[in-house]
Amino acid sequence: MKLIYDCDNTTGLPQKDVDDGVALFYLLQQPEVTLLGVTLTFGNGTLAQVTAQTALLWQQFGLALSTYPGHEKGQVSTTPSAAATFMATQVRLYPHEVTILATGSLANLAEAAEIEPDFFELVHDVVVMGGRFDRLLVNHHEVAELNFSVAPAATRAVFESQVPLTVVSGQYLTTAVMDRSFLKQHLAPAHSENQRWLQSALFAWMDTMQAVGGVDGFINWDGLTALALCQPAAFTFTTQSLDAAQCDWTTGLIAVTEATTKRMIRVMIELKDLAALNGELITALNKA
Template identity: 35%
Template sequence: MKVAIDFDNTFFTANRDVDDGMALLYLLGCPEVELIAVTSTFGNKGIDLVDRDTQHLLETLQLDLPYAKGGQACGDYLNPASRLLADLAAQYAGDLYVLATGSLTNLMGASLLNPDFFDQVAGFSLMGGTTAPLNFAKQEMLELNFSCDPQAAYQVLTKGHNVRVMTGNHCLDLLFTQEQYEAAFDRVEGPIVQMIQKYSAPWFRDNDLEYGIKGFYNWDSLAAACLVHPEYFSLDQERYWLSVEGLARGRLHCPSQDPTQYVVTKPYQQTLVTTPRITKKEALKDHLYQTWLSLDDQQK
């Protein structure tokens, strides 16, 4: 399986998520995946910081892969990342899968540069979107992927083929606790596992302090796993009324269900969306841990 990852990686930045980096590490640990390229997008932080962290991660892992920096903000569609994705879709037409875990600006740009982009990509796995508020003990967590560029999200969701959306709500079905992390990674001396432990530890504290979450949700790694190993999920489908206005809040449900008048001024479309649900929770968790643990063995 040929995969390109487009992500808002902040693995080395304090008080930011590490799950984008964990998703990349997961792909590298899957023998059935041929990672074709890496592109960065804004979301968790601005593009300059994401670019810095991504280049640092690629250098740390000694990965010799095509890499391109994405757009600066919503609407910055013509950028090096979108050009790379457009070219890859044409080069590997029908064989390329895209894992996108941040804003979808680069994918929108790729479709503008390559009008056949959505037809050439075999499938998309997206992390983002909500179907209900993400309420936790201390406060609501806002959606920060589709909402970063709602026009781009609308385009990908309505034009892409074989699109799987790992919503924030469905990610809540699998909590990773610090005790589980320590049990899985303690006494393992490989450099990659040690790196995971070092940069994941603050995320546990941050989630508890900010949201009251006793652990963390590995949002982007679940989208990666759903792409490569869908047997751990049920690929549920439902029709959603999508709109740019709704996606500006990250919501798959349009706030208005009446297309009259509304459709005149704003994009509004009913779309069949695949929203995977985890069906084998403990097996999936074990699979993720074993895949990450295998990385140090691969480097020996």
């Protein structure tokens, strides 16, 4: 699988999510995945924060992957971003072979389609983390959708294209917590500087989740999305018909209809064994 990982990584940044980093370490250890590059967007933080934190992660772990930043949220530029240019170039180079895993805003994909008019026809498929079908409740607290809603025009462009699209929505992950006790039980002892750094980032994010939402752990939104891409048999999917007129991309609301339309999307609706999936991700962290 030729893959571009489009993310808003903030792993290790105080009070910011770590799930993009978890997803990355998992993807790097999958033999069937050829990671062509990592494109950066806003979402968990600003593009500047994402770019700086990703550079730090790369330095900390000696990663030799190429990264390509997009535009900052609200930035108006006549110069195409490195992220969108890279995406457009890769799908031209490998037509119908490139999968894009997008776990932040969808701004880079929409911009790539402006550079390459056939972009969505040339992509093999797109897997996105984000969106909601109803209210998002985490531990009985309503939370905002923060991937699709931060770039609503870009989200609309992706959903209204005809690219094969798989959606891993927060709607079906709100109870998929990796709790502190499970993590402590399965993480290997932190003997190296890298492991100490990574485990410090994980537990600091858990402390934030405990203080803000009363969750003694964290929801591994992006890590589970990477698993859904690579191990689809561990999940249940359904095909839904998009009701574009009723979608509200400013709040990340995905509306579906029983009526048959031309725009069908594949939706992950169930994790079959959360403990096993969390175990897969911890194994990847232990090997990082």
